[in-house]
Amino acid sequence: MAVDITFQEKLGNFTLSMNLKSESRRIGILGASGCGKSMTLKSIAGIVKPDTGKIVIDDKVLFDSAHKVNLKPQNRKVGYLFQNYALFPTMTVKSNIAAGLRGTKQEKSKRVCEMLKKFQLEGLEDRLPGELSGGQQQRVALARIMAYEPGVILLDEPFSALDVFLKDRLQQEMIEMLEDYKGTVILVSHSRDEIYRFCEELLIMDAGKVICFGKTKEIFADPQWKEAARLTGCKNITNVNRLDDKTLEVPDWGIRLKLKRKVPEDICCIGFRAHEFIPVWGEPTVNSLPVKLSSMAELQFERKYFLKGCSGDMEEICWFVQREWWDRLDEKGLPDYLEIPEDKILLLKG
Amino acid sequence: MDEIIEIIKELDWSPLYISLKTGVVATIISFFLGIYAARKVLKAGPKMKAVADGILTLPMVLPPTVAGFFLLLLFSRRRPLGIFLFETFDLKIVQTWTGCIIAATVIAFPLMYRNARAAFEQIDVNLIYAARTLGMSETAIFWKVAVPSAGPGIMSGTILTFARAMGEYGATSMLAGNIPGKTGTISQRIAMVIQDGNYLTAGVWVVIVMLIAFGIIFLMNLLSGKNMKHIKRW
Secondary structure (H helix, E strand, O other): OOEEEEEEEEEOOEEEEEEEEEOOOEEEEEEOOOOOHHHHHHHHHOOOOOOEEEEEEOOEEEEEHHHOEEOOHHHOOEEEEOOOOOOOOOOOHHHHHHOOOOOOHHHHHHHHHHHHHHOOOOOOOOOOHHHOOHHHHHHHHHHHHHHOOOOEEEEEOOOOOOOHHHHHHHHHHHHHHOOOOOOEEEEEEOOHHHHHHHOOEEEEEEOOEEEEEEEHHHHHHOOOEHHHHHHOOOOEEEEOEEEEOOEEEEOOOOEEEEOOOOOOOOOOEEEEOOOOOEEEOOOOOOOEEEEEEEEEEEOOOEEEEEEEEOOOOOOOEEEEEEHHHHHHHHHHOOOOEEEOOHHHOEEEEO | OHHHHHHHHHOOOHHHHHHHHHHHHHHHHHHHHHHHHHHHHHHOOHHHHHHHHHHHHHHHHOOHHHHHHHHHHHHOOOOHHHHHHHHHHOOOOOOOHHHHHHHHHHHHHHHHHHHHHHHHHHOOHHHHHHHHHOOOOHHHHHHHHHHHHOHHHHHHHHHHHHHHHHHOOHHHHHHOOOOOOOOOOHHHHHHHHHHOOOHHHHHHHHHHHHHHHHHHHHHHHHHHHHHOOOOOOO
8 A cells, every 4th residue: 555644643622633545646635724734744754743643655664653663754755845845045956956865976966967957947056046936946846855756745735825827837837747756646735726636536634534535536526525515615505404315405595405316314415516506587497596696796707696595594605607608697687596406416414 | 643643553452362362262152052052942842941041141131240250259269160170171260361251252152042043943944844854964954954044143143242252341350350461352451541541542442443343244244145145135
């Protein structure tokens, strides 16, 4: 097994308990701020020490509380890419890359040259990090990590401080640069786009607990858990009462939903993605929801409608409408009902 | 004017050498001790830190004469430590140049220590973590990453330490005394000539002190500027 991580660690007001076993080379950890994502990476890297547990990567035991094993970060061969890259500000690009290398001067400088070439940093070797662009800094940080051949690379929200344009380009660049890396990469993020783009397998965390783990695309298609649905970007999540195995009552929306599939007994919520509503003018159809406009925001390619139901005090419903629908909406006015296609309903556990 | 030229011609330059020598040696000692102490205190737990910090800063807060009094108690040849040093190493502290250095070091050390500590506390801790995951040894991390990153703070600490050590008066006069050619520093010479009512000679020394002080600060800023390209002007 490539990665086998199980540990507990007390953190302020909650306990982080991590459980991750995977053969995948690209693993994502998604969670809200402060849920213990970064702490997980820091535990793997040996920067912090968990209370109990075991961390094994590619058959190398990094930490095992039962056998009193706790390798120093220096001996773990873990590449850690920090959000701000943590380049040494007083060292040139060359010395930054050489910082962790061992061996004779010639060996080091040969390795540095290889890295400069591979990461397209030739000509920048004598610059200081402060004189580089964001993209170049990212390349130096990666070159520095790759130079000493780590067994696993940890990416700690590497793109969250970047502007939109740079983010898109650097994400692509990172994917290309890591393409021929044979080891495991673990990406931690609160951005679902980043995770979706990057990771084969996904672990979702909330308040220190693992909520679910599986193939990224499958989790996005069917999150199964309320918190997972929220973190994968589902805007409309509401409590339901299960009336029988094909009918759900939605108290906040004041409607009943008929489903073709069977509803498991442990379902307590449903989720519905903001893009999937179908507008209905005139008579209601099956599973349709009467709505009134609360507010609207127009973006370049989509409009965001925030709606309230007829019953009054309920949470607003989000409906995102792509540009091609706008003409019809302007012509006919706001729909009287929104139809909820039953196959698009996400059945969620609490 | 002629009078001033006459004074400069006849001037006994020994206080200049003594002050410079004392300043340089005390700064070198304080530099390493201060950085070392700063690192140790940074590692310590909160209670230990409060106690250690208090003791290490005390010489700066106390009146120099009080520090001088304690030093005299400690090193006097009628006291255990003084006797021990004299009998074992043939080392005299009171009324010697060594006394000058000890007094200046004790008084100036807190400036180095406090500046170094503040500078270390300002370091982005991720730099240290990154260095560890890259396999750098703790010693290498300290000297190659931490100290250069704390560069500006350490540099200003060094300048202040030197200035303080060179100008030390109170503790020096108590421990080392004012023996011309041996322990007579510039500050002590100025006080002495003023007591004699010789204001013109005092003025000449004041100008010399100011020139040295400015020259050294200018030089250090110039030197450090080369290593601090990464700091942006604003």
